[in-house]
Amino acid sequence: MRSSLWFAVLALLIPWDRPCAQEPVSYASDVAPLLRQHCAGCHRPGKAKGDLDVSTYSSLLRGGRGGVAIVAGRPIQSSILNQVSGDEPAMPTKGEPLEEAQVAVLRRWIAEGAHAGAPPAKPAAAPGPPxxxxxxxxxxxxxxxxxxxxxxxxxxxxxxxxxxxxxxxxxxxxxxxxxxxxxxxxxxxxxx
Incomplete structure (x- = not known):
């Protein structure tokens, strides 16, 4: 009887609602494709509206006319996140707004420090000619x-x-x- 009581007490003390450890968000695999799909149409070399180019990690960190787009570790201070989130997001001006899950990925990446991370693994090279x-x-x-x-x-x-x-x-x-x-x-x- 006592052992089952102790088990019940321990079960109550374990934080069951704690999320499992997640892999960090990858710029190359998660963020870059999102930016390419939704933002690069207007914010790319040769057509960088607001002087913001999102085509590369370094150009994204440089920011644009409105200042820095990403403040590593501070999603609330990152203007890019403020532009794509909220009840009526300002960006993208053309097309559908980002889905909440996409905004969450961007927010989490910034909160994690907005690291470039390793590029995705390249597929194995095809065999050469005979x-x-x-x-x-x-x-x-x-x-x-x-x-x-x-x-x-x-x-x-x-x-x-x-x-x-x-x-x-x-x-x-x-x-x-x-x-x-x-x-x-x-x-x-x-x-x-």
């Missing part, structure tokens, strides 16, 4: 162009150069393979 070989290689596939002037072959991640010498070599290989296949088919039919 190696070009001037000597015949083991062939896994072969195709001639419809007019018979070009030859494409592959094998072991290589693509032999399409010279007449190699094309002739492959024609010989194909001819020999076809001749052997026809002979074998003839032998099989004769055995029946």
């Amino acid at each position: 190696r070009i070989s001037s000597a015949p290689t083991a062939t896994s596939a072969i195709a001639y162009s419809p007019d018979g002037t070009r030859l494409a072959t592959t094998g072991d991640h290589e693509m032999p150069a399409q010279t007449e010498r190699i094309a002739g070599y492959h024609r010989d290989v194909i001819s020999n393979a076809m001749r052997r296949a026809r002979a074998r088919i003839g032998e099989i039919e004769a055995e029946r």
Whole structure:
């Protein structure tokens, strides 16, 4: 009985309403795409209304004619947040206002210190072009162009150069393979 009472007391003392630890807001992944979508139409190089350019982290921190747009750690003093939030946001002037969740991301990023953070990871590079070989290689596939002037072959991640010498070599290989296949088919039919 006493143990269940202690458990109940402990359960009441634990702050259940405390939110779980969240990852910090990323400028590159969260804030920059939001600014690009909603603000960069009017606030970009060559068309920086109010001399505010939001296209890069450094230009955003520089601010514009109205002063600094971001005061790190102080969302209330950050003019950009004041422009996009409230009952009737002043920005963006064209298009729909930011959703409350988007404003919350911006507010949280500023409150966290408005750090640039690491850029998003780049996707793995695509494999390069196949190696070009001037000597015949083991062939896994072969195709001639419809007019018979070009030859494409592959094998072991290589693509032999399409010279007449190699094309002739492959024609010989194909001819020999076809001749052997026809002979074998003839032998099989004769055995029946």
